[in-house]
Amino acid sequence: MSDNNKLLSIRNLKKVYRTRDGELEALGSVTFDVNQQEFVSIVGPSGCGKTTLLKIIAGLLPKSEGEIIVNQDSFDPAREVGFVFQKPLLLHWRKVLDNVLLPIEILKLDRKKYVDRARELLNLVGLEGFEQRYPNELSGGMQQRVSIARALIHDPKLILMDEPFGALDAITREKMNLELLRIWSESKKTILFITHEISEAVFLGDRVIVLSARPSKMVGSYDIALERPRALSQKATPEFGEYTISIYQKLEVV
């Protein structure tokens, strides 16, 4: 792919935490590119620094070494990044609609102009009619949908997702994966999706980046040539199996 299609270039990114017991290398050295409207999955074992990587990109943590190059003149991370956390992190004193509008208030944009968009996004994530509910009236899966709508409200180019479905049961998770792919294809965003589930990474991604255990190195990058739109039946195909097996091998599980 050509260079102007690139949104993000990550070069030798390192993160070292200084603790009382010495230095802890959370992120070895990671280099990869993310293209516009690409769905990139990042997979790796627990504690391999996946979350650290996302937080550095979002500006929540300082990097120790390396570079994040954004191929865009006006890229303000606060405006152009939407973050979906592991937990839904909804403000339980706000109704669903007001939760979705939180980033608009933080960014000091005109709330009125975004109310319609918030409603559209709630439709997009399948929560039409729940605008005036409080979060604790919703199930875990529904709460995470609200947080996806919230990450999209300010129309960021890049959506960072940190194991967003990790807390859900397997069946709900499969449903949410399909939903996410639909939302992604309709909203035309670039997604960086972290998971420790290899089959989830392969099923969702255009590309899967494999990180090793700590200190994490990038040990592989796979272009997933499965047809889109993806369907659950593809999980039963030999191609899908080959991808997952070779990632397992890379991670030395088998």
Place this chain on the structure above:
Amino acid sequence: MKAAITVKNKKKPRRLSQRLQSIGAVFLFFLVWEAVVRIANINEAFISTPSSAIAHLLFAQPDANYHWQKNISVTLYDFVLGFLFTAVGGTLIGILIGWSKTIQKAVMPLFVMFNSIPMVAIAPILLIWMGYGLKTNILIAFLASFFPMVINTSAGLASVEDDLLDLVRYLNGSKWQTFWKIRLPSALPYIFSGLKICTTLSVMGVIVGELIASDSGLGYVIVNAQLMMDTPPMFASLIMMSLLGWGMFLIVSIVERLAMPWAFKDEIQ
């Protein structure tokens, strides 16, 4: 895809029966009290029956010291002002302490020290300084009840989940926004439980002031009646004090419901 959920509906009938239970328990208490005094034939100079205490409240008293309307309104006034003063002042101090770790470290030991002194022991000194009256009683009420208010508010502000702060931080939100949109609302349950503790402590503070020196109020009634071994007005006074505290508690609970409607929704199972 639209997920269908059912919100469990368990509202009205149970609440009504709970309310009846509470009223029934209070009624039963008075009934047992009345019965014990009558059956055991206890001298009313030791324990008044609730009926004569209430009768004392209801009927005009020839003795000017027992002017109930005046005494109740004096105590009510002191109590309401003292409580409001503590509610606002305690919350603000709690916010200040929650805002800055430095302030917290500096003033916390002082607060703990002050709070360890029994109010009954400080009151006489305050009386020398300020004379008796409204200001003194409000100050005593404040000193008696500000501590839980301060502690609860600052603990509430500190209780916020770190991840929730990330939510504002990645959008480059200010400390001010974090405070208004995240910290303060998540501290509300703590602030309200502080207020509830405050209601009873404020009654105590005001009454301590009145017991030590005053010329009116429910505390004054008690001191005055004690000299004459006249127990019905003493018990009448106690009943009124408890009603004051209870009434304010009720008001705080209602405001709590209005301020935090989310906390009173039924969670789905």
